[in-house]
Structures are given as C-alpha cells and as structure tokens.
Amino acid sequence: MSVLVDLHCHVHPGVDDGPTDEAESAALLRALADAGVRRLAATSHVRPDRGWMNTAPTEPERAARLERVRAAAGVDVEVVRGAEHYWHEDVFGDLDRFAELAVPFGSSRWVLVEAAYLGPPPGFAEVLFGLHRKGFRVLLAHVERFPYLEGDRALLDRLHGMGVRFQVNLGSLAGAHGRVQKHAAERVLKTGLVSVLAGDCHRASDVDANIVRGLAAARRVIDEATLRRLCLEGPSAILDDAPAERV
Numbered sequence: 001m002s003v004l005v006d007l008h009c010h011v012h013p014g015v016d017d018g019p020t021d022e023a024e025s026a027a028l029l030r031a032l033a034d035a036g037v038r039r040l041a042a043t044s045h046v047r048p049d050r051g052w053m054n055t056a057p058t059e060p061e062r063a064a065r066l067e068r069v070r071a072a073a074g075v076d077v078e079v080v081r082g083a084e085h086y087w088h089e090d091v092f093g094d095l096d097r098f099a100e101l102a103v104p105f106g107s108s109r110w111v112l113v114e115a116a117y118l119g120p121p122p123g124f125a126e127v128l129f130g131l132h133r134k135g136f137r138v139l140l141a142h143v144e145r146f147p148y149l150e151g152d153r154a155l156l157d158r159l160h161g162m163g164v165r166f167q168v169n170l171g172s173l174a175g176a177h178g179r180v181q182k183h184a185a186e187r188v189l190k191t192g193l194v195s196v197l198a199g200d201c202h203r204a205s206d207v208d209a210n211i212v213r214g215l216a217a218a219r220r221v222i223d224e225a226t227l228r229r230l231c232l233e234g235p236s237a238i239l240d241d242a243p244a245e246r247v
C-alpha cells in the first residue's frame with residue numbers, strides 16, 4: 001500500500017504548533033506527498049487554553065493561503081478542511097456554539113475531537129451523544145494518549161456503539177512518543193475498534209517517524225488488508241460522510 005489518506009495533519013503556516021511559516025508548510029506538504037499521502041485534512045488546533053482558535057469563520061482564509069503555498073511548491077496532494085477540536089469548556093460547553101465554530105472534515109459532518117488530558121471529563125459520553133444529536137459524527141484523535149479511554153474497554157465499546165470512531169497515531173506505533181504510548185497504541189489497535197491511522201505530523205521532520213516508520217510498525221500488528229482499511233478506506237469513507245457503521 002503506497003497511497004494514504006491522512007486525516008490528521010498540522011500544515012497551516014503560523015497558526016498553532018505546526019509549521020511556523022510558509023516554507024515549513026511547503027516542506028511538510030512535500031514530505032507527506034513523498035511518503036504516499038494523496039489526500040490530507042488540514043486539522044489545525046482549536047484549543048482556547050493555548051490561544052489557538054482555528055475555527056470555521058477563519059477557515060477559508062487559512063485554506064486559501066495553504067492552497068497558494070501548495071500550488072507554488074508544486075506539490076501534488078489534495079488538501080481538505082478540518083480541525084482538531086480540543087475538549088474545552090469554551091468549545092464543547094455549548095453545542096450551539098460548537099456548531100458555529102466547528103470545522104468538519106471536507107464537506108462531511110465528521111469532526112476530529114481531541115479528548116481532555118487530565119482525565120475523563122464530566123459528561124463525556126453525554127456530550128458526545130449531544131454532538132450526534134446535532135448531526136455530527138465524531139472521530140476521537142489519538143485515543144492511545146488517554147489511559148482512561150484506551151484502558152477502559154467497556155467505555156471504548158460504549159462509545160463505539162454510539163457511533164464514535166477512533167483514530168490512532170502511526171507515530172505512536174513506531175515508538176515516536178515513548179514505550180507507554182507505543183504499547184497503548186498496539187493494545188487499542190488489537191481491539192479491532194480503531195477505524196483510522198493517521199500521521200499527526202507538525203513538520204517535515206515528523207514524517208519519517210510518524211508515517212514511514214509508523215506504517216512499518218503497524219504491519220507488525222495488523223495485516224495488509226486491515227492496514228489498507230485504516231489508512232485509506234476508513235479515512236476515505238469519512239471524507240465521503242459515510243455513517244459510522246461504514247467507517
């Protein structure tokens with residue numbers, strides 16, 4: 001498998017902890033394309049606690065700038081919109097406001113959600129259910145980072161049954177974030193509940209560990225058909241706005 005759809009990339013210049021300028025954005029786009037990524041979602045952070053508010057009202061401006069960077073660099077990759085929505089009161093406390101701020105993937109209703117790091121937020125499943133009632137479909141980012149999630153099979157099953165889908169970082173499988181996250185990523189992958197593997201690259205130098213070595217590490221845990229489902233078919237279904245049962 002040499003063609004990937006990467007639903008988790010920080011490629012916009014100067015908006016979060018991703019590329020600091022257009023040259024770094026262009027270098028990252030080129031490295032992703034060279035690693036086999038043909039479509040990617042530009043999922044800059046929505047994180048009020050860090051001052052990063054890459055929300056819907058300002059998305060067209062970011063997309064236009066990135067498209068100029070991509071075209072000038074001559075990189076053959078399709079970029080679709082998105083954002084990584086961090087679990088914060090100012091983002092998820094009021095779901096009407098969330099609907100105004102959110103940047104779903106492409107033209108779909110799927111949103112990438114980054115859970116809280118300190119522990120299970122109060123009302124976690126209830127808010128996720130509320131998002132579904134508002135018509136959103138939820139992909140939870142790098143679930144291996146949250147012990148209260150990946151270590152709780154009953155919670156994973158419950159969320160999966162509600163239609164929530166799970167993303168794991170390829171870099172975690174490669175050990176890019178240490179042994180604890182590597183083992184957590186392998187454990188959660190073996191549950192069969194993961195729908196998407198992604199790069200979560202922030203700069204060109206991340207691509208080797210997060211994608212190239214990540215794919216090699218994934219192959220030691222899952223077979224080629226599963227790898228293809230998680231890196232290509234699952235992400236493509238999300239961009240096609242498929243219902244959760246088909247992702």
Ligand SMILES: [Fe+2]
Nearest residue numbers: 008010084200
């Ligand atoms: Fe991210």
